[in-house]
Amino acid sequence: MGSRWTWRALAAPGVIWLAVFFLVAFYAVIAVAFGNEDSLSQPVPFWNPLDWNVGYVIQVLKNIVHGEQFLTVFLRTFAFVAIAMALSLAIGYPVAYFAARHAGRWKMLVLLLLILPFWINYLMRMLAWINLLSPDGWATRFLHTVGIEQLFIWLGLLSTEGGWLDGQPSTVILALVYGYVPFLIIPLFAALDRIDQRQIEAARDLGASPFSGFLRVTLPLSTPGILAGCVLVALPMFGDYYTPDLVSASAKTNMIGNQIDQLTRQGSEKVVGAVLTLILSAVLLVLMVYYLRATRRAGAEAAEA
Amino acid sequence: MRSWFVNPWGRPRWLLLVTVLYILWSIVPVAIAIMFAFNNGRSRTTWQGFSTRWFTGATGSVLHDPALQGALKHTLFLAVICVAIATPLGVALALGLQRWRGPGAGTVNTVMLLPLVTPEIVMGVALLLLFLKVFPGIGVGTPAQAIGQVTFTVSYVVVIVRGRLVSVGREYEEAAADLGAPPHDQLVRVLLPLLAPAIIAAAAVVFALSIDDFVVTQYLSGDASTVTVPMLLYSTARAAPTPALNAIATVALGITLLTLAFAYLVYRRFAGGREAAVAAALEV
Numbered sequence: 098m099g100s101r102w103t104w105r106a107l108a109a110p111g112v113i114w115l116a117v118f119f120l121v122a123f124y125a126v127i128a129v130a131f132g133n134e135d136s137l138s139q140p141v142p143f144w145n146p147l148d149w150n151v152g153y154v155i156q157v158l159k160n161i162v163h164g165e166q167f168l169t170v171f172l173r174t175f176a177f178v179a180i181a182m183a184l185s186l187a188i189g190y191p192v193a194y195f196a197a198r199h200a201g202r203w204k205m206l207v208l209l210l211l212i213l214p215f216w217i218n219y220l221m222r223m224l225a226w227i228n229l230l231s232p233d234g235w236a237t238r239f240l241h242t243v244g245i246e247q248l249f250i251w252l253g254l255l256s257t258e259g260g261w262l263d264g265q266p267s268t269v270i271l272a273l274v275y276g277y278v279p280f281l282i283i284p285l286f287a288a289l290d291r292i293d294q295r296q297i298e299a300a301r302d303l304g305a306s307p308f309s310g311f312l313r314v315t316l317p318l319s320t321p322g323i324l325a326g327c328v329l330v331a332l333p334m335f336g337d338y339y340t341p342d343l344v345s346a347s348a349k350t351n352m353i354g355n356q357i358d359q360l361t362r363q364g365s366e367k368v369v370g371a372v373l374t375l376i377l378s379a380v381l382l383v384l385m386v387y388y389l390r391a392t393r394r395a396g397a398e399a400a401e402a
Numbered sequence: 403m404r405s406w407f408v409n410p411w412g413r414p415r416w417l418l419l420v421t422v423l424y425i426l427w428s429i430v431p432v433a434i435a436i437m438f439a440f441n442n443g444r445s446r447t448t449w450q451g452f453s454t455r456w457f458t459g460a461t462g463s464v465l466h467d468p469a470l471q472g473a474l475k476h477t478l479f480l481a482v483i484c485v486a487i488a489t490p491l492g493v494a495l496a497l498g499l500q501r502w503r504g505p506g507a508g509t510v511n512t513v514m515l516l517p518l519v520t521p522e523i524v525m526g527v528a529l530l531l532l533f534l535k536v537f538p539g540i541g542v543g544t545p546a547q548a549i550g551q552v553t554f555t556v557s558y559v560v561v562i563v564r565g566r567l568v569s570v571g572r573e574y575e576e577a578a579a580d581l582g583a584p585p586h587d588q589l590v591r592v593l594l595p596l597l598a599p600a601i602i603a604a605a606a607v608v609f610a611l612s613i614d615d616f617v618v619t620q621y622l623s624g625d626a627s628t629v630t631v632p633m634l635l636y637s638t639a640r641a642a643p644t645p646a647l648n649a650i651a652t653v654a655l656g657i658t659l660l661t662l663a664f665a666y667l668v669y670r671r672f673a674g675g676r677e678a679a680v681a682a683a684l685e686v
Contacts, residue, residue: 105502107495107498115517118552118553119528120513121536125532126531129531140534195417198414207425216659218613218616219616219632227639228446234447235447275428279428336521336523338523346640354523361527362526370527374523374528377521377524378524381521381524385516
């Protein structure tokens, strides 16, 4: 229908919107990071790359190389995300596997319950745990009664009785798992659900034990889902600042998101904040490009089928 | 023997147990938070009997406390604005991208998907700097919040509407063209009615995303009149709040879930069950 220009005209408003409010906005981060500060320490962006001032970028990189605060925060962020991702996978894989393979006629209900947390406000889910983990909260009392509190103290994961919310890295990591594990379960479910049952039966016919059948057929076939799920939880975790703020509220558990938030939104060092945002984006770009390529490949395969 | 084949790990009972425990773990804390919204007392940790005082009571309730009421109104106002802009913008972009062949289409496709995977803090910082340095005339506040929310929700509209476009195919438009319909009529009288269920579903998803958004909305907020429900949860969750906070979160959750249930039913009624399942998956 119509000429190709009809379609381009339809796309134009959306294209312009994304160009201005996404691409130009991101360029503003670059221009500020390579810009300067005025006498009121407000950022002065340098829009022309020929004018760029690398002073602030060098300052931040030196801070990282010399092992100062930003390196500590970056390493802590990587550690928190890595542990939270491993725990999410340990919890999420069996759940996705059960939902995809063994839920039977309950499949739609199980899927609905797995999707439900997406639509419960993240901050409400954190509020729920703040109530439960306060010193006289139900979870604090329960964990005390069953001895998990003592176990955490013995393992050095909790410093005082009932102190779950006073700056404990373990609480932040568990809150991240709670917050983001649904993002991992859904792509995993989709990957496991797609696996052709006959491939596993073939492995069994050829003498594979149930365990080696899983290890050599199901697991490799679900790898794209594992990777996609890990990327989907890693991206928001790397940008998170509200979870540590809410369940810890201590500088000892600051992640890179907290650092950026304190410098840009709350503070007046927006230039340094922009530099850190740029470094974080560069790290995450690798993950995003991988994810987009993987989804496009999956889309192309689905279109062929 | 059959179950032996289906299940390579022996009996799946422990998988069932893990799944049930996981679902309880993910839902029960929120259910308890909702329960305490109905607590007849100021505590959020000790049950003092059932009451709706934090919803409709004379003081400090969602209905009568100015701060809570203001946050709820502003949240819904932003959601309506966001739906009104993001839905037509996204539908037009989906239609355009679907048939746009040639140079530029691939780039636009990639850029369109980027907001879906960009961490919100990066978008928050970028939009904050944009409104401070490029559009100081707009500055931060309600218009900036609405623009920010549209920017990350429009991609969801494109993805949902495009899914429906693919399943509808080109036959109907081609039939209309063969029967002599001009391009405008093909679009308005053939394609848009076919897309209607997807458009309604997309609008509902945008509405829910807007209500739930925290980071971009917080970065672009101005004075106290631009506080939304998620921002209120963030700022008061640790600062000795009353169960009214649980109550306002419960109200927002109720609105979100009702909107999505409505969209699901509309989609299923008009687009068939299988596609509704696809839409439900896309809403993720």
